[in-house]
Amino acid sequence: MSAAAMLEQSEHTGVMDVRGLTKHFPAAGARLFTGKSRVHAVDDVTFTLRPGTITALVGESGSGKSTVARLLARLYEPTSGSVMFDGVDATARASRDELLRYRSRVQMIFQDPFGSLNPVRTIRHHIERPLRIHGVVPRSQVRERVHDLLRTVGLIPPETVAAKYPHQLSGGQRQRVSIARALAVEPAVILADEPISMLDVSIRIGILNLMLELKERRTIAFLYITHDIASARYVADEVLVMYAGQIVEQGPTDSVLLEPLHPYTQLLLSAVPNPEAGLRREPLAGRAGRELGPLGPDTQLVEARSGHFVRRHAA
Amino acid sequence: MTGVVENAAGTSRSRVSGTALVELQQLVVDYVMQDRVVRAIDHVDLTIHTGEIVGLAGESGCGKSTTGNAILQILRPPAQVTSGRVLFRGEDLTKLRGEELRKFRWRNVSMVFQSAMNALNPVMRVGDQFADMMQAHEKIDKKQALSQAGELLQMVGIDAGRLRAYPHELSGGMRQRVIIAMALALRPELVIMDEPTTALDVVVQREILQQVEALKNDLGFAVLFITHDLSLLLEFADRVAIMYAGEIVESAPAASIFANHRHPYTNGLIKSFPPLTGQMERLTGIPGSPPDLAAPPPGCRFHPRCVHCRPDEPELYRRQTTKKPELKQVAPDHLVACHLFGEPA
Amino acid sequence: MASVPQVEATTTDAVGAAPLALPSSRRKRKIVPEWLRLLLANPKSRLGITLLLGMILVAIFAPVLAKWEPQESLGLLGARQAPSWDHPFGTTDQGYDIFAQVVFGARSSLFLGAAAAALATVLATTLGVLAAYAGGFIDEVINFLTNVFLVIPTIPLLVVLSAYLKSRGTFTMVLILGLTLWAFEARILRGQALTLRNRDFVLAAKVAGEGTWRIVFGELVPNMISRIAAAFVLVFYVSILTAAGLEFLGLGNMDATSWGVTMYWAQVNSTFLQGEWWPFFFPGMALAITVLALVFILAGVDEVSNPRLRSTGRRRRMRSMFVGGRSVFVPDPEDGR
Numbered sequence: 001m002s003a004a005a006m007l008e009q010s011e012h013t014g015v016m017d018v019r020g021l022t023k024h025f026p027a028a029g030a031r032l033f034t035g036k037s038r039v040h041a042v043d044d045v046t047f048t049l050r051p052g053t054i055t056a057l058v059g060e061s062g063s064g065k066s067t068v069a070r071l072l073a074r075l076y077e078p079t080s081g082s083v084m085f086d087g088v089d090a091t092a093r094a095s096r097d098e099l100l101r102y103r104s105r106v107q108m109i110f111q112d113p114f115g116s117l118n119p120v121r122t123i124r125h126h127i128e129r130p131l132r133i134h135g136v137v138p139r140s141q142v143r144e145r146v147h148d149l150l151r152t153v154g155l156i157p158p159e160t161v162a163a164k165y166p167h168q169l170s171g172g173q174r175q176r177v178s179i180a181r182a183l184a185v186e187p188a189v190i191l192a193d194e195p196i197s198m199l200d201v202s203i204r205i206g207i208l209n210l211m212l213e214l215k216e217r218r219t220i221a222f223l224y225i226t227h228d229i230a231s232a233r234y235v236a237d238e239v240l241v242m243y244a245g246q247i248v249e250q251g252p253t254d255s256v257l258l259e260p261l262h263p264y265t266q267l268l269l270s271a272v273p274n275p276e277a278g279l280r281r282e283p284l285a286g287r288a289g290r291e292l293g294p295l296g297p298d299t300q301l302v303e304a305r306s307g308h309f310v311r312r313h314a315a
Numbered sequence: 316m317t318g319v320v321e322n323a324a325g326t327s328r329s330r331v332s333g334t335a336l337v338e339l340q341q342l343v344v345d346y347v348m349q350d351r352v353v354r355a356i357d358h359v360d361l362t363i364h365t366g367e368i369v370g371l372a373g374e375s376g377c378g379k380s381t382t383g384n385a386i387l388q389i390l391r392p393p394a395q396v397t398s399g400r401v402l403f404r405g406e407d408l409t410k411l412r413g414e415e416l417r418k419f420r421w422r423n424v425s426m427v428f429q430s431a432m433n434a435l436n437p438v439m440r441v442g443d444q445f446a447d448m449m450q451a452h453e454k455i456d457k458k459q460a461l462s463q464a465g466e467l468l469q470m471v472g473i474d475a476g477r478l479r480a481y482p483h484e485l486s487g488g489m490r491q492r493v494i495i496a497m498a499l500a501l502r503p504e505l506v507i508m509d510e511p512t513t514a515l516d517v518v519v520q521r522e523i524l525q526q527v528e529a530l531k532n533d534l535g536f537a538v539l540f541i542t543h544d545l546s547l548l549l550e551f552a553d554r555v556a557i558m559y560a561g562e563i564v565e566s567a568p569a570a571s572i573f574a575n576h577r578h579p580y581t582n583g584l585i586k587s588f589p590p591l592t593g594q595m596e597r598l599t600g601i602p603g604s605p606p607d608l609a610a611p612p613p614g615c616r617f618h619p620r621c622v623h624c625r626p627d628e629p630e631l632y633r634r635q636t637t638k639k640p641e642l643k644q645v646a647p648d649h650l651v652a653c654h655l656f657g658e659p660a
Numbered sequence: 661m662a663s664v665p666q667v668e669a670t671t672t673d674a675v676g677a678a679p680l681a682l683p684s685s686r687r688k689r690k691i692v693p694e695w696l697r698l699l700l701a702n703p704k705s706r707l708g709i710t711l712l713l714g715m716i717l718v719a720i721f722a723p724v725l726a727k728w729e730p731q732e733s734l735g736l737l738g739a740r741q742a743p744s745w746d747h748p749f750g751t752t753d754q755g756y757d758i759f760a761q762v763v764f765g766a767r768s769s770l771f772l773g774a775a776a777a778a779l780a781t782v783l784a785t786t787l788g789v790l791a792a793y794a795g796g797f798i799d800e801v802i803n804f805l806t807n808v809f810l811v812i813p814t815i816p817l818l819v820v821l822s823a824y825l826k827s828r829g830t831f832t833m834v835l836i837l838g839l840t841l842w843a844f845e846a847r848i849l850r851g852q853a854l855t856l857r858n859r860d861f862v863l864a865a866k867v868a869g870e871g872t873w874r875i876v877f878g879e880l881v882p883n884m885i886s887r888i889a890a891a892f893v894l895v896f897y898v899s900i901l902t903a904a905g906l907e908f909l910g911l912g913n914m915d916a917t918s919w920g921v922t923m924y925w926a927q928v929n930s931t932f933l934q935g936e937w938w939p940f941f942f943p944g945m946a947l948a949i950t951v952l953a954l955v956f957i958l959a960g961v962d963e964v965s966n967p968r969l970r971s972t973g974r975r976r977r978m979r980s981m982f983v984g985g986r987s988v989f990v991p992d993p994e995d996g997r
Binding site: 073075099100103104107108110111112115116117118119120121129130133134178181184185 | 861
Binding site: 060061170172173200201202203204205206208209227229230231233234257258267268269271272273274275276 | 374375516517518520521543544545546547549550551569573583584586587588589590591592593595597598599600601602604605
């Protein structure tokens, strides 16, 4: 697709086109002792977020998945690449107004329910601020809108919850507050960075179900970042598998997770605890002897099946 | 009871001898604070046999870590053992003091913690810490200690040259292996592992657990594996005990928990893990949240969140809201604490 | 704008069976803010607060307490009196009542200290936190400024300024003290802000669209209150001591009634050599008590903000699992995940 066509498609359609996104951090060489790189680099990442879909970005720590989210949230500037959204390249320098407009369309949820809320502020404050900053509703309606948002995420009664401080809520409730805050500006895209990994097991499903609801009712595009593949299967329409900054495989969820093509994906899937599979599986060979598959500079993504891309050695 | 234990997949896992190694009998642990007392563990019974992997599963605040600490007698004020016994080969550990307790710790029972960085001194080389620890327990000189340490590292799959490294120079997985090696240094009979792999990636986790299993088969120690990841236990453990709000609500071989669980909480927990293969359906998790242990619900602690607790069955409802269910046997080696099962008193 | 489409929340997280009204005993406790309660519970700061409060009351009620005016001359006969019922603290060489000088002197010391502390704290907070959050060029500039002020030796600067400035009024003193003492705290507050700035809630505020100043004063500063309070108390007592020191050397505001000035005249007239200890002792004691009170309060503030320092109740210790096991630590079970 030509650049002009891409731009046209992205005009307020809620489609986010990420092309060749790359981020290099200056590495302190002395710290790298292990084979796997510790620098959170992102290397030529390309994908599209569409309204009403959940795209899962799966990878282990150090794969660069969180960095991708922060780049899309414009907390960092990329080394190269582009992010086409609303007719603009979001990687270009922006004025304060342009940035504000972007932030009214693209929001983020963080991993740590304990750290993502200001401990000395009420819940009401957290949700009011985005409403006021972006003028989402007239002043007279702000209070009611806060309550609406709390109801939407299932925190009832909203008046009681709004008056509380973060430490008075449980982890799951705090994450719901974070979601309500993200919803306040009525975004087209929500970047969810490991939203459930610090929650108790029995509460995780609730948050995932909430995401599914929001995706359907409000046609939001979610980027769901996680290391928990099973949860990715539960919510995602498309899965991207990352390793050391590169996407190694991407495609429709069941195609990638049930019929993985790249050795690294296969390794990941075989390592996930799965009581049904049990010890029928081969024990993993020692790390030194394991072939992780085509990775690194001489490889590229190739369409292996319809919509299902896998990284292979360049011809 | 000697026999071969099967894991969830039905493959045979290990031979478990009948000897009870550690027995918790009606153990009660309270946190005594200025204005209130919080009961962290409420009359818990648990048995670990020699060579057995027992999994202790539950969510945050259920008391599973406290249980592990109680076995090793490392509870700190305001936590205290209010009543009950912790038996190691018949000897009551709560009665041991000072030197005897110190000797018992690490030699008979040792522990592996979640975050190795909390357990390793960041400014000492790994080898020195090993030697330190071994010399504290045995009369050997530094050279011997270091050579033994080297052997231990190799046992867990690390090159002995790494003895000269500082903790921050090792990856997370390697650090965890070091901790495991330290825990095995004196060949204890029981190793308590408290979320040993939670902070690690899934691939590293599997490697380490495979290693632990191989070592277990070699050295013959038992493992108490404490974690919130029930799916991991169903693969890895021989028997699993589920804890909720300071009590054990179900205890059975891993295969039975997986295929034949009874307690509604266990059911909710298992249904909170989306399947990796097969049919995908909408899950519901468990509504509500764990109770405040300072003021737990009367009767069955799980009843506010239980779908089977409904006022339209008045007799059952009355029992559920007033009487605490006791652990009853519903099948061989399968105990459940629930009013839906077993005969009422 | 269209109303929010109501998404039916099939998953709810009802805040639960928490009663809407707290039982009355707990309601009463809410009147006393948490930080005050903690400060009062700590024995050190309780003592400090009591002493400081006492000194403040003395300053406020000075006209009522003192029988004489501080500059009221009692004539040659009234001079050099040892402490007596009439003059509890004795009189100076010039014939002034020392008790009056001490109680009125409290006013100037306390006011000076508080004003200088306020100025220095405002400067330190604004510049320090801004530098930490904004980073980059702004950080460089502010750091440079901070270093310049840090490098200049305070006492000699004060001495030189005082010697040169025509007016040495209170306002000037406050300005001088505030401007020389802010840099130290700015560095510390910048350090603390640096640890906070990458916390998720700050990033969340940024992603929500908050501007820099709102993040500095709305998100970061409210989480640094105890450190800022500590800065205030520190500059408070350093100012008092420094001002008294300058006055003692004859370089302060010598027209004011203050403890330093009283001691200056005592020293100039060599009263101590003549066995008259009271013009030194009483102002000196007042000074010492005030500074001590502030130091105790500071200790209390530190302990409140860093629970690990608390000596009462739970003390966090790293426990070793072996005798001589200085190498392996058992994590505090309360440290949790």
